[in-house]
Amino acid sequence: MSSAEIATRPESEGFKIRWGDLAPFIALGVIILLGTMINSNFMSANNMLNVITRSAFIAIIGVGTTFVIATGGLDLSIGSMLAFVVGIMVMAMNALAPSFGPWAIPIGAVVALVVGSLCGLMNGLIITVGRIEPFIVTLGTMGIFRALITYMTDGGSLSIDRSLRNAYRPVYFGDVLGVPYPVIITLFIALLGAFILYRTKYGRRVTAVGSNADVARFSGVHVGRVRTMAFVIQGFCVAVAAICYVPRLGAATPTTGQLWELQVITAVVIGGTLLRGGKAHIWGTVAGALILEVIANVMVLSDMVSEYLVAAVQGAIIIIAMLAHRFTSSR
């Protein structure tokens, strides 16, 4: 066998610049630049921290959604699932508060993580064992979770016990050396997600299943298990977001998390993850969540466009991002 013709100089993978992968970060930079030009308050530390903290929910859930979409799935139930998990967690904490005091908070958080993961497991099993389209299954569970939270709150709101409020408040409003907890949690979840996706065998299988499920099957990958696990990760991330969410408003209502699924999917897609699966960008998702929140913030700060049109601008962005992708990828 002739080895003379083989280039043995391996190009390092990490340093090859792919402009397509950088697009969300460049877009984020451009929007921040625009914001600074429009309003001097935009760049103030206070405003910036506020924006980043608010984007935490979408970013945290988005990490899970990146896994689901990378396997070629889709989860429409995340907004309703968040509300449902928040409801269960509040009920659990309130029930535990009399006997456990402040310890009710960590126990309640664990309950939330378990319930969230189980919700994801349910979605995943119905999809893989029942062989039904993810779109349909999660459309169904979206309705179920939403109805359950409405039932649990009796149409009103489900507030966290007064005795727990002060102890729980810092999880959203507190900070370490000026960095708010939700930002730290987002970073931790994104790092964990990136580790699983890029550094573990499971992550490798996720992209394999998403880029060609037949190839994965013929290579002995248990496609159903990989897909189901992605939904479990999604449920876990929703629960983490729920844990950060409760101290912010202190209650679950029938409208908690409504339409968040659209924002999350938008963030993931403008972050560079392909909706048909196979290519996943955790940090792109985080950038996508920031883009959505920064745009909303810029619009509120400027008086040029009504803030009622925020959703319209966000909607336009996902379409523009996809068009840009189409033109850059076809070269």
Place this chain on the structure above:
Amino acid sequence: MKLAATDAAGRTMPPEPVLHAEALSKAYGPITVLSDVTLDIRAGEVHAIIGENGAGKSTLMKLLSGHAEPTGGTMAMAGQPVAFADAVQAEDAGIVLVHQEILLAPDLTVAQNLFLGRELSRFFAVDDKRMNRRTAEVLARVGSTARPWTVVGELPLAQRQLVQIARALLDDRKVIILDEPTAMLANDEVDALLDIVRNLRAQGVAVLYISHRLEEVEALADRVTVLRDGKMIGTWPAETLDQRQMAELMVGRELSMLYPPKRDPTTVEPVLVVEDLSVDHGKITGSFSVRPGEVLGIGGMIGAGRTELIEGLMGLRPSQAGAIRLGGSAVTKHDVTALMAAGLVYLTEDRKGKGLLLNEGLGPNLILQAMDMINPRLRLDRKKENAVVKAAVQEYDIRVRTLSIEAGQLSGGNQQKLLLAKVMQADPSVVIIDEPTRGIDIGNKSQIYRFIDDLVRTGKACVVISSELPELVGLSDRVLVMRGGRFVAELTGNDITEQNVVYAAASSGKDTEGRKRA
């Protein structure tokens, strides 16, 4: 001749051909797939076209029916020169191709399918009554029992095939081209279809019949044209050929020096024994075994069930096995992972659709299958992965400009070698290779043949499924031939010839027997 005209002197003359093709050729870029085919098709005859897989049958049909344009040669209908820019023009001229695959909308009714795109209307509304009536007439003509308003998806396969033929007959056709019309039909359904073709012939239609089932050709055809390697071998009156002669004409080629010398047949115990494997709910069944140091070839026509049998063995299709023994111990669970652990791997024929992740690099492709064997931990080992890539590129001579190339950017030959390297990562004792050299150039071919030879000479076993006869014959120490989902012949030693394989794969055997006795 059934419809022979008589000339002034009273001699019988062949009737004027409805369609005449002169020196028809087709090339895709520098590759010529069909050259210099001259033939004529007469009204009221069944003209069979036979040839091996890849002989150029389907290209010829596409040219005649306007689905592709010839790069050389001319066509004439009833003496007038014609050229078709597309299939619609050919249909307007009276030539229609009935595809091998069923191309019908399953949720529409028979009548809706027949008139799809050319619906009859009455005052801006579709005229279902008239369409249903016309449909019923055409269905009667092909002897179908389907009703015009039946939804196509509810019809059995054979009936759908008839509906497809009926659609071709909706307008008056002079030439009907049937591409493997019986490929998906059961035996009694085949008989019914043959009657319909005879019926069409009696109505004066010219039928061009493409099939690799030689007994059908023998039973049906008036004339037979043989293609081989894109060239026309000749046209013969059907009664002058029997199935064996047809098979010889289809093959007629000498073995090249491309193949390594055959190995000595071993007498050791088989390393893989498969008993009573039943795939796709009994549609495909078979038992086989292979010894260390042996290349077992599995031959047969496309659609005989070879790939399906192996996919069933690997647990990639619904299947049941009586028993599978690998290296002396029984395998209870047959899926890709369990069999890989026991020492058996399968290399798919569909390297782009089922073999490689085209958007991924060499590393992710190479380690995808044997990931757990290469590295038992949860975490990926990038160092080991890079080492695997380097070793594979060397050992399998995968020619790449840079190691960070994506699999989809490799040439077909390099992709095949990458796929081979991928399944070999598990260090198997038995390798099943489906179409080892499909669509790759001669240089890569001989490398892969040598690799297979090296493999079995080190005491491993190899099963090769191939539709390329020279390859099957050149590589195999033993050949099993499949037909209609069953093994029908086993060839060893000097009996492994292309003629014998084609004969077993294409003929039923019993027809010829009956003919000899008669």
